[in-house]
Amino acid sequence: MTDEVTNISARKDEHLQICLEEDVSSGVSAGFDQVLLQIATLPELNFESIDLSANIFGKRLDAPILISSMTGGSGKTKMFNQILARAANEFNIAMGVGSQRAALVHEGLDETFAIARKEAPNALLFANIGVAQLNEGFGVVECQRAVDMLEADALFIHLNALQEALQPEGNRDFSHLLKKIEAITAGLQVPVVAKEVGCGIDPKTASLLVEAGVAGIDVAGVGGTSWAAVEMYRQSDPVRKELCETYIGWGIPTARALIGLEGLPNNILRISSGGLSNGLDVAKSIAMGADLAGFALKLMIAANQGYETLKTTLELIILELKVAMFLSSAPDLNSLRTKLVQEE
Numbered sequence: 001m002t003d004e005v006t007n008i009s010a011r012k013d014e015h016l017q018i019c020l021e022e023d024v025s026s027g028v029s030a031g032f033d034q035v036l037l038q039i040a041t042l043p044e045l046n047f048e049s050i051d052l053s054a055n056i057f058g059k060r061l062d063a064p065i066l067i068s069s070m071t072g073g074s075g076k077t078k079m080f081n082q083i084l085a086r087a088a089n090e091f092n093i094a095m096g097v098g099s100q101r102a103a104l105v106h107e108g109l110d111e112t113f114a115i116a117r118k119e120a121p122n123a124l125l126f127a128n129i130g131v132a133q134l135n136e137g138f139g140v141v142e143c144q145r146a147v148d149m150l151e152a153d154a155l156f157i158h159l160n161a162l163q164e165a166l167q168p169e170g171n172r173d174f175s176h177l178l179k180k181i182e183a184i185t186a187g188l189q190v191p192v193v194a195k196e197v198g199c200g201i202d203p204k205t206a207s208l209l210v211e212a213g214v215a216g217i218d219v220a221g222v223g224g225t226s227w228a229a230v231e232m233y234r235q236s237d238p239v240r241k242e243l244c245e246t247y248i249g250w251g252i253p254t255a256r257a258l259i260g261l262e263g264l265p266n267n268i269l270r271i272s273s274g275g276l277s278n279g280l281d282v283a284k285s286i287a288m289g290a291d292l293a294g295f296a297l298k299l300m301i302a303a304n305q306g307y308e309t310l311k312t313t314l315e316l317i318i319l320e321l322k323v324a325m326f327l328s329s330a331p332d333l334n335s336l337r338t339k340l341v342q343e344e
């Protein structure tokens with residue numbers, strides 16, 4: 001393996017280890033405590049008949065839940081992709097793999113991502129590359145390879161300006177990227193969805209991305225995992241540590257970022273993620289217009305304890321969502337979209 005690939009894989013393993021061992025939370029509220037669902041004291045509904053199904057990019061999901069992009073690219077992370085994909089398959093929910101950059105620059109790593117499709121033959125799967133790689137020579141060919149690697153239904157391009165700014169080895173050339181995103185959306189055989197990694201996507205950028213042809217936005221707002229916190233634990237230099245610390249709570253809280261998507265065309269996929277705690281946050285996200293709701297670190301922590309813990313965690317999230325729908329008298333997700341208490 002080249003030094004570059006070894007470094008990318010080692011960095012991904014280090015990130016994962018820090019996320020599992022340290023407190024990497026942003027310390028900021030994702031904003032769902034301010035969001036209220038309408039309450040129907042007498043729901044006039046049979047709990048058992050509540051329908052959580054969603055149709056996304058031509059696939060029917062049993063619940064509007066996404067296992068957010070996290071891993072791949074090393075032996076250990078292959079095992080995590082396997083267990084997460086097994087859950088995606090069993091629950092018939094969506095899943096994203098982590099950045100495929102290492103596999104795109106080295107031949108031996110495809111399997112650490114492809115395992116997701118093997119475990120989840122029918123699930124809605126998202127491939128993943130970083131936007132900064134578009135300024136390192138990645139184009140349509142590399143993005144299509146990432147998609148083909150796991151027969152993905154769509155591609156996430158992650159926007160991580162803060163993370164690249166804080167990493168000593170980060171790629172900080174974020175110039176002329178919209179045009180390059182446009183070339184990818186025009187040339188790729190599957191839809192492209194832009195996501196952040198925990199700082200949120202602002203309304204203006206969201207509309208520019210839609211103009212550039214993206215089919216969806218995953219706001220991935222602040223409120224959960226903070227990449228500034230993760231990077232802080234990696235630094236030994238006190239000045240760099242302090243730089244990271246300054247930005248731990250940086251970003252747009254997830255609930256506010258979702259509101260910022262209101263002006264986008266209706267056919268644009270909206271994903272709520274970043275600091276979602278439970279199925280009630282999923283219900284609130286859907287009521288605010290989201291099509292899918294994503295969880296990253298919460299599910300990784302569960303997966304790290306074994307498949308049964310991951311399964312119990314997902315069962316609880318789904319049950320919490322269903323109870324919220326029952327209590328606001330929403331028989332399905334479309335109905336839930338009418339149950340937001342609007343500000344006076």
Ligand SMILES: Cc1cc2nc3c(=O)[nH]c(=O)nc-3n(C[C@H](O)[C@H](O)[C@H](O)COP(=O)(O)O)c2cc1C
Pocket residue numbers: 015016019068069070071097098099128156157158195196197198220223224225273274275276294295296297298300
């Ligand atoms: C261990 C770990 C690895 C991650 N790796 C990636 C990645 O490779 N690509 C990506 O788009 N996002 C990545 N993320 C970001 C998540 O997809 C998500 O946007 C973010 O963690 C916020 O969600 P959370 O608060 O539920 O953790 C990663 C998150 C974690 C916890």
